[in-house]
Amino acid sequence: MEITINLKTGDRTPLYEQIYEYIRDEIRNGRIASGERLPSTRSLCRHLDISRSTVELAYEQLLSEGYIESVPYKGYYAAKIEGLYQISSPQPAQQKKEEEEKKRYLYDFTPSGVDLKSFPYNTWRKLSREALADDRSELFRLGCPQGEYGLRNAISSYLHQARGVNCTPEQINVGAGNDYQMMMLCVILGGGHRVALENPTYRQAYRLFANMSYEVCTVAMDDRGMRVDGLEESGADIAFVMPSHHYPLGTVMPIRRRMELLGWADEKEGRYIIEDDYDSEFRYKGKPIPALQGYDGNGRVIYIGTFSKSIAPAIRMSYLVLPPKLLERYRERCGFISSTVSKVDQMILQKFIEDGYYERHLNKTRALYRSRHDTLLAALKDLKSDVSISGENAGVHLLLHFHDGRSEEELIRLAAEKGVKVYGLSGYRIDETSGETPGENCSDSQEAVILLGYANMNEEKIILAVRLLAEAWDAKS
Numbered sequence: 219m220e221i222t223i224n225l226k227t228g229d230r231t232p233l234y235e236q237i238y239e240y241i242r243d244e245i246r247n248g249r250i251a252s253g254e255r256l257p258s259t260r261s262l263c264r265h266l267d268i269s270r271s272t273v274e275l276a277y278e279q280l281l282s283e284g285y286i287e288s289v290p291y292k293g294y295y296a297a298k299i300e301g302l303y304q305i306s307s308p309q310p311a312q313q314k315k316e317e318e319e320k321k322r323y324l325y326d327f328t329p330s331g332v333d334l335k336s337f338p339y340n341t342w343r344k345l346s347r348e349a350l351a352d353d354r355s356e357l358f359r360l361g362c363p364q365g366e367y368g369l370r371n372a373i374s375s376y377l378h379q380a381r382g383v384n385c386t387p388e389q390i391n392v393g394a395g396n397d398y399q400m401m402m403l404c405v406i407l408g409g410g411h412r413v414a415l416e417n418p419t420y421r422q423a424y425r426l427f428a429n430m431s432y433e434v435c436t437v438a439m440d441d442r443g444m445r446v447d448g449l450e451e452s453g454a455d456i457a458f459v460m461p462s463h464h465y466p467l468g469t470v471m472p473i474r475r476r477m478e479l480l481g482w483a484d485e486k487e488g489r490y491i492i493e494d495d496y497d498s499e500f501r502y503k504g505k506p507i508p509a510l511q512g513y514d515g516n517g518r519v520i521y522i523g524t525f526s527k528s529i530a531p532a533i534r535m536s537y538l539v540l541p542p543k544l545l546e547r548y549r550e551r552c553g554f555i556s557s558t559v560s561k562v563d564q565m566i567l568q569k570f571i572e573d574g575y576y577e578r579h580l581n582k583t584r585a586l587y588r589s590r591h592d593t594l595l596a597a598l599k600d601l602k603s604d605v606s607i608s609g610e611n612a613g614v615h616l617l618l619h620f621h622d623g624r625s626e627e628e629l630i631r632l633a634a635e636k637g638v639k640v641y642g643l644s645g646y647r648i649d650e651t652s653g654e655t656p657g658e659n660c661s662d663s664q665e666a667v668i669l670l671g672y673a674n675m676n677e678e679k680i681i682l683a684v685r686l687l688a689e690a691w692d693a694k695s
Contacts, residue, residue, distance in 0.1 A: 219257055220265060232635045233268060234275035235322065241276070245285050245296050252298035256286060271686060275324055275637050324637040325683035329466060329615035331674030336583055337530050341575050342566065349565045361561045363553055365392025365537070369564045372571040373537055381498065382508035383521055389545055391538040394558035396494075396524050397426060399536045402555070403492070403520065404430040406540070406548050407456070414454035416444045418646035420465050420494065423458055436648050439464075443471035446478040455489045457482070462498040462507040466646050466669055468609030468617065476510050483518035490541075495523045499580055502588045503611040517541030525567065527614075528580060535559055535567060587614055590672040590680060597684035602692040615671035617643065626666040629691060636686040643667035 223240045225233055244250040256262075259277060263270040277294060280286045287297045349357070364370065370387035377383035393399045400423065413427045417436035428434045437448040437457075444459050457479065461471035471479075483489045493510045501507065511521040521539035540548055557564075570576050595610060598618070609616045620629065626642035633640045644667075672680060 219255060221257060221262060223266060225266060225268070232322070232637060234272045234279070234637055237262075237266075237273060237276035238279045241280060242283075242285050245299065250296045252296050254296045255292075256294040256296065258293055269689065271636075271689060275686075278324065322634070322637065323639040325675065325679060325686070326639040327615075327641065327670040327672070327683065328639070328674065329641060329669045329671035331614065331671045332527060332531060333583065333586060333673050334530060336579075336586055338575060338579050341570070341579075345566045345569050345575075346562075348569070349562055357561050357565065359561075360556055361564070363555055363557050364390065365557055365559065366561060366564045366568070369568040369571075370537075372568050376571055376576070377509075377521075377523070377539070380506070381495065381523075382512035383539060384512055385521075385539045389540050389542070391540065391548065392557065392559055392564065393536055393538070394534045395526065396522060396536045397422065398558055399522055399538050400426050401430065402548075402552055403522075403538060404432065405551055406544055407490070408547075408551075411456050412452070412454040413456045413458055414444075414449055414452045415458045415648075416460070416464065417648050418466060418643060419458075419648065420460070420496070421646060423494070424648065427458070439467070439469065441469065442475045443469050444475075444479070446475070446482050449479075449482055455486070456492060457490075458492045458494065459510070460494045460496050461510045462495055463501075463612050465496045465613070466609075466615070466617070466643060468613055468615075470507055470612070471510070476513060479510070480514060480516075480518060484516055489518065490520055490544075491518055492520045492522065495521065497527060497613040498523075499528045500584055500587055500614060501612045502584070502591055511539060514541075517543055520544065528583070529576075533563075533567070535563070587673060590675065590677060591616075593677040593680050594670065594672045594684070597681050600684070601688055614673035615669050618668045618670060620666040620668070624666055626668065629666055629668055632690040633687055636690045638683050638686050638690070640687070641669040641671075643669060 221241065221244075223237060225236055227233070229236070231239075241250065241256070245252075250256070256277075257265065259270055259273045263273045266273070277286065281288060281294075284297055285299065286294050288294055367387055369392060370390040373390055373392070374385055374387045377385065391399070391402070393402060404427070409431065412433040412435065414435050414437045415424055415427075416439050419436065424434060435452050435454060437444050437452055437454075439445065443461060443464060444457065449457055459471070459479065461476060461479075463470060479491060483491050491510065491514075495509055498507065498509070509521060511519040518541065520541065522536065523539075524536040525533050526536070570579075591610065591614075594616065595607070598605075598607065604621045606619045606621070607616055608619065626644050630640055630642055675683065
C-alpha cells in the first residue's frame with residue numbers, strides 16, 4: 219500500500235502533523251479500512267521524500283490515539299474504530315486549545331516540570347490511613363494559624379540539618395503555596411516598600427509584588443548574582459534573591475557576595491532580604507550550598523521554601539521563616555487568619571519527614587534527575603550549532619546559549635515544527651524602560667538563550683527529543 223499526501227512544506231502546520239491528520243481522516247472516513255496494513259516508516263519517508271523521524275512522529279501520534287496498531291515483526295495496521303461513540307457536541311474553547319497544544323508537541327522541555335511517576339504513592343497512602351485510623355475528630359477542627367506545631371518542628375529540624383537555617387518552630391508559618399506566603403508577607407511588611415528583584419527573574423514574584431501595590435524594580439546580575447552596587451542605587455529596601463540556585467540562570471551566589479548583601483541590609487533599619495530557596499534540594503556536583511539565612515545574625519533574612527518541587531505541586535505546602543521582629547508583626551496583623559492547609563495533610567507530611575521517607579524520596583529523586591541531567595548533556599554534544607551550556611549540575615534545567623545570531627523566536631519555531639517545545643530566556647527578563655512584566659514575547663536584544671528542563675522526561679525521550687532539535691537547529695545553522 220502506498221499513501222500519497224500533498225505536503226505543504228511552507229505551511230505553519232508541521233509536516234508530521236499533516237501526515238498524522240491525513241491518515242487519521244482516511245481511517246475515520248473508511249478510506250483506509252480497519253486491519254489494512256500501512257506502509258512502513260522507511261518506505262513512506264522514501265515515497266514522500268522526507269526524513270524518517272518525521273514519519274515516526276506521525277505514526278507515534280496515531281498509535282497513542284488508537285487509530286493504528288503496531289504488530290511486532292509485521293508492521294502498522296489501521297485499528298478498528300467503527301461503532302465507537304463519537305462526541306459531537308462542541309468543546310469549550312480552552313479545552314480545545316489545550317488538546318491542540320498537546321497534539322502539537324510530542325516532547326516538552328518545561329523548566330518547571332516534576333517527575334510525578336517517582337511520587338511515593340504507597341508510602342503516602344500508608345501514612346494517610348494511619349492519620350485517619352482512629353476516631354480523631356480533632357483532626358477536622360481548625361488548628362493553629364501558623365500550621366501544626368509538630369509539622370513546624372519537623373520542618374525546623376530538616377532546615378537546620380539540610381540547609382543550615384537557624385530557626386525555631388515558632389518562627390515558621392505553613393501555608394498553601396508560595397503565592398499565598400508572599401501575599402501574606404506583604405501584609406506583614408505593610409505598604410510603602412520598594413522591592414528589587416534580579417533580572418532575569420522569577421516572573422510570579424515580580425507580578426505578585428507589583429499587584430500588591432509595591433514599587434518594583436530590577437537589578438542587574440553578574441556571574442555571582444545580584445549586584446549590590448546596583449541594589450544600593452535602586453533605592454529599594456527589600457531585595458528578593460535566590461542565592462543557592464537562581465531561577466532561571468542557575469547562578470550560585472558565593473560567600474563574599476552573600477556577605478555584601480547582608481551588609482547592605484544591616485546599613486539601614488527596615489531593610490530585608492527575601493531568600494527564595496528554589497531548587498536547593500537538587501545539586502549533582504560538590505557540597506550542598508547553605509542557605510543565606512544561616513549567615514544572618516541580625517534578623518534581616520526572610521526565608522521561603524516549598525515542598526511543591528521536591529514532592530509534588532499538588533501538595534500545596536510552603537513555609538516562611540520569619541525573623542523575630544516580623545514574627546511579632548505577623549501575630550498582630552495575621553494571627554487571626556486560619557491556616558490554609560488541612561490538619562490531615564499536615565500530619566501526613568510531618569510523619570513523612572520524621573520517619574525518614576522524605577530524605578529517602580529526595581535521594582531517589584536526586585539520583586533520577588542526575589541521570590537525566592547527564593543524559594541531556596551527553597545528547598547535546600551531538601549538536602553542530604554554535605552553542606555553549608550553562609546552569610548545569612543543579613536544579614532541573616539547563617541553558618543553551620546560541621552564538622550564531624539567530625533569535626529565540628526562530629529557534630523556538632524551528633523546534634515546534636519538529637514537535638518539541640522549548641522556552642526562551644527572554645520570557646524571564648523585564649523591560650526596565652517600560653516596566654513591563656515578563657512574557658513569552660518580551661524583546662531581548664542579547665544572545666538567544668533556550669531553557670531545557672529535564673525533570674518530566676525519561677532518558678529515552680530526552681535522547682529522541684534532542685535528535686529532533688538537532689534536525690531543527692543544525693539544518694539551519
